[in-house]
Structure formats: C-alpha cells, structure tokens
Amino acid sequence: MVRLTRAQQQERTRASVLAAAREEFTEHGYALAKVDRIAERAELTRGAVYSNFPSKRALYLAVLIDLVENTATAAPAASPSSPADALGRFARTWLERLPLVGDTASGGRLQLRSLVGVLDDERGRTVLAQVARLEALLLGAALESCEPPRAESPRRVRLAALVLTLLDGSGHLAEAAPGSGDPFDVARACQHLAGIGLADTWAPPHLPSVAPAQPCEDTWAPPTDLADRISGVRVDLGADGVIAVLGAGRLAAAEEALRSARPGDQVTVAAVTSDPAETGRLVRLRVSDLVGCLRRVFAEGALPPLRLVLDDHATVASALGLPAPDDETETAVRVERGKIVARAHGRGAAHAAATAEAAGARRPRKSRS
Numbered sequence: 001m002v003r004l005t006r007a008q009q010q011e012r013t014r015a016s017v018l019a020a021a022r023e024e025f026t027e028h029g030y031a032l033a034k035v036d037r038i039a040e041r042a043e044l045t046r047g048a049v050y051s052n053f054p055s056k057r058a059l060y061l062a063v064l065i066d067l068v069e070n071t072a073t074a075a076p077a078a079s080p081s082s083p084a085d086a087l088g089r090f091a092r093t094w095l096e097r098l099p100l101v102g103d104t105a106s107g108g109r110l111q112l113r114s115l116v117g118v119l120d121d122e123r124g125r126t127v128l129a130q131v132a133r134l135e136a137l138l139l140g141a142a143l144e145s146c147e148p149p150r151a152e153s154p155r156r157v158r159l160a161a162l163v164l165t166l167l168d169g170s171g172h173l174a175e176a177a178p179g180s181g182d183p184f185d186v187a188r189a190c191q192h193l194a195g196i197g198l199a200d201t202w203a204p205p206h207l208p209s210v211a212p213a214q215p216c217e218d219t220w221a222p223p224t225d226l227a228d229r230i231s232g233v234r235v236d237l238g239a240d241g242v243i244a245v246l247g248a249g250r251l252a253a254a255e256e257a258l259r260s261a262r263p264g265d266q267v268t269v270a271a272v273t274s275d276p277a278e279t280g281r282l283v284r285l286r287v288s289d290l291v292g293c294l295r296r297v298f299a300e301g302a303l304p305p306l307r308l309v310l311d312d313h314a315t316v317a318s319a320l321g322l323p324a325p326d327d328e329t330e331t332a333v334r335v336e337r338g339k340i341v342a343r344a345h346g347r348g349a350a351h352a353a354a355t356a357e358a359a360g361a362r363r364p365r366k367s368r369s
Contacts, residue, residue: 010052013044013048014052016042016044017044017048017049017053018063018066019042020038020039020041021060021063022063022066022067025060026106026107027104027107028106029105029109030060030114030118035056035059038059053277055278057278058277058278058281060118061118061281061285062281063110064113065281065285065288067111068288068289068292069288069292071292073292075295075296075299076089076299077299079146079298079299079301080146080298081146082194083156083194084195085191086143086146086297087143087159087163087190087191087193088187089297090139090190090297091163091167092183093293093296093297095186095187097112098111098112098170098174098183099111099112099178103178105178108174108175112174112175113285114171115128116172123327124279124282126249127249127279128282128286130248130250130252131286131287132164133251134251134252134254135160135164135286136158137160137252137254138230138290138291138294138306139160139163139164139294140155140157141156141157141304141305141306142297142298142302143156143159144156146302155200156200158198159193159196159200163190166186167186170183202255202259206347207256207260207351210344210349210352211344211346212344212352212356213334213342213343213352215341215357216340216341216342217340218340218341219338220319220320220339222236222319222335223237223315223316223319226311228268229288229291229310230294230303230304230306231300231303232295235268235307237268239335240265240336241261241266241268241334241335242260242265242267242268242334242335242353243269243316243335243353244257244268244270244332244349244350245270245272245325245330245331246272246329247272247328248271248272248273248279248283248327250327250329250330251269251271251283253330253347253348254269254306254350256348257306257353257354260350261354265354266307267305267354268309269306269307269308269309270309270311270316271283271309271311272311272312272325273312273325274324274326280312284310320340330347331349332349334354334356341356344356
C-alpha cells in the first residue's frame with residue numbers, strides 16, 4: 001500500500017469534509033446544519049473539520065465554491081453580436097441554477113448559491129456590496145465589447161447592475177416560492193433591457209481631487225505563478241501597466257484602474273483581505289460564479305480587459321512592499337519596463353497610478369552640447 005504524503009492526506013481529508021458538508025447542507029440547510037454531523041459523515045473528528053475550515057460559514061462557502069468551480073463550462077464559438085444578444089445568453093446561462101421540480105428546499109438553496117442567513121454581519125454585507133459592483137463592472141465591460149466600433153463607446157455598467165439585480169431577484173423568489181415566475185420571460189426581459197436609456201457615464205466626483213502618484217524607480221520581483229481569475233491563464237505582473245491592490249471593502253475602485261489606464265496598459269487588480277477563510281472565500285465564490293457565466297457567453301477576446309488576482313496570501317501585496325493588507329487597502333503602482341515607476345495610496349490610488357506621467361516624460365533631456 002502506497003503511503004500518502006502529508007499534503008495528499010490533507011487533500012483527502014479536505015475532500016471528505018467537503019463531500020460530507022454538501023450532504024449536510026443539502027439535507028438540513030445552512031442554519032440547521034451541524035459541524036458534529038458533518039464530522040460524523042466524514043468519519044473524522046470535529047477538530048479535523050475545524051483544522052481545515054475554521055467556521056461553519058467558511059465551510060458553507062467552500063462547498064459553494066466547489067459546486068461552482070467544478071461545473072463544466074464550454075466557451076462559445078463566437079461572441080454575441082450585440083448587447084441585447086449577450087444579455088439574453090447571459091440570463092439564460094445564469095438562470096440554469098434555479099431549482100428543479102422535486103429538489104428539496106435546502107438542496108435548492110445550495111443550487112442557487114444562496115447566502116440568505118449566511119452573511120448576518122455588517123462586514124459580510126459591506127463586502128458583498130463591493131463584490132456586486134465588481135460583478136457589474138465585469139459584465140458591463142463585456143457588454144461594451146459587443147458595441148460596434150465608434151469614437152466613444154457607451155458605458156454599460158449600470159445596465160449590467162440592473163440585469164444582475166433582476167436575476168438575483170428571480171433567485172430570491174425561486175428560493176421563497178419555488179416555481180413562481182417564468183425564467184424564459186426573465187431572460188427575454190434582460191435581453192430587452194439593452195435598449196433602455198440609462199445615460200450611463202463615469203465621472204466619480206472625487207477623482208479631480210486625488211493626489212498625484214509619487215514617482216519612483218523601484219526594482220521588484222513580481223510573482224510568476226498567479227492565475228488571472230477571468231481568463232484562467234497565468235498573469236504576467238511584470239508587464240507594463242497598472243496594478244491595483246484593493247481590499248475586499250474597496251473592490252469598486254477596480255473601475256478607476258480600468259477607465260483611467262492608458263491604451264495598451266495591462267490593468268491588474270489584486271484583491272486582498274485580512275480574513276481569507278470567510279471574506280476571501282466570499283469574493284472567490286461570487287467572482288467564480290459570474291466569470292463562469294461570462295466564459296459561456298463571450299469568446300476569449302471579448303472577456304473583460306482586466307486581470308483579476310485573488311491575493312488571499314498577500315503574495316502580490318508583499319512583493320509590492322505592503323506587509324499587512326486588509327479589507328480597506330487601496331494602493332496602486334504603475335509598472336514600466338519591469339520597474340515600479342509610480343506609487344499611490346488611499347482613495348483614488350488606482351486612478352492616480354493609471355494617470356501617472358510616463359517615466360520618459362519625467363526625465364530631463366540631456367544637452368547635445
């Protein structure tokens with residue numbers, strides 16, 4: 001019999017706990033689930049469960065992440081031809097999570113990725129609100145790629161937020177009153193919302209008063225083994241562009257980096273938190289869920305032009321010289337030719353770094369004499 005390594009044994013234990021927890025949550029729901037019963041189902045001790053997941057909420061979120069990330073996704077042959085087409089496809093994909101006839105109430109909530117009764121504290125609700133704005137940005141940026149080329153493409157983030165609100169409402173209704181409403185009607189409504197006039201502009205009032213980024217010439221060693229959560233491929237953090245390190249409570253600032261960046265910049269957001277077990281898993285769950293839908297609707301070239309790293313272990317933050325990032329962190333750097341050439345901290349940091357003067361423009365020209 002082959003002896004398992006410590007890492008292999010830990011992974012087997014974790015898999016057993018997740019499988020047992022999924023059975024427990026499907027049968028009893030989140031509120032009535034018991035960690036003792038999960039341990040019994042997994043044939044482990046209560047301590048073994050808590051050594052892998054520090055709380056019932058962390059375990060529930062891990063079960064949902066496992067459900068979302070192990071759902072097969074197939075990229076489409078071509079991207080939608082218009083925002084209306086994209087919204088119809090996106091809504092139909094999203095609505096596949098609605099419970100089926102015969103599903104138990106608890107099992108249906110799991111299928112819906114329900115967080116009702118799970119986020120019962122102010123911190124969780126605050127983070128969820130920020131994640132919702134990030135979700136709207138990602139969907140909105142993808143919708144903008146469907147627009148015909150023009151001098152100034154319209155912003156579609158408010159439209160995306162409206163559609164996500166409608167879909168989330170359908171999910172809550174399905175949870176409270178299974179079988180209510182027609183998902184095909186909801187999908188058609190989302191498609192028709194593309195024609196609504198929202199006068200969507202992007203002009204945050206605080207940006208004109210943001211302090212300029214501080215110029216520098218710092219060498220650094222960018223991490224090389226981190227994946228972009230949107231495309232799924234390794235992200236090159238040494239590429240020219242902007243890196244914004246945003247706490248889970250500041251994720252809405254991602255749009256400042258994206259909108260303020262210069263043409264050709266790589267824009268990367270590294271999401272950090274002081275609570276990876278719960279807050280980090282909440283962000284990962286929602287991002288993975290939305291991106292999974294986007295990948296089934298938009299071809300690779302039409303996905304949002306943003307690199308997103310979930311920096312739970314502060315790998316990116318540490319490399320940039322941030323030793324203890326938390327949910328309120330908001331800092332950004334501009335990278336050029338492998339060096340950090342500008343740094344900014346605080347509200348508006350992503351905008352400041354993105355609009356920092358090019359390094360070449362800061363250097364005085366040498367005299368020809």
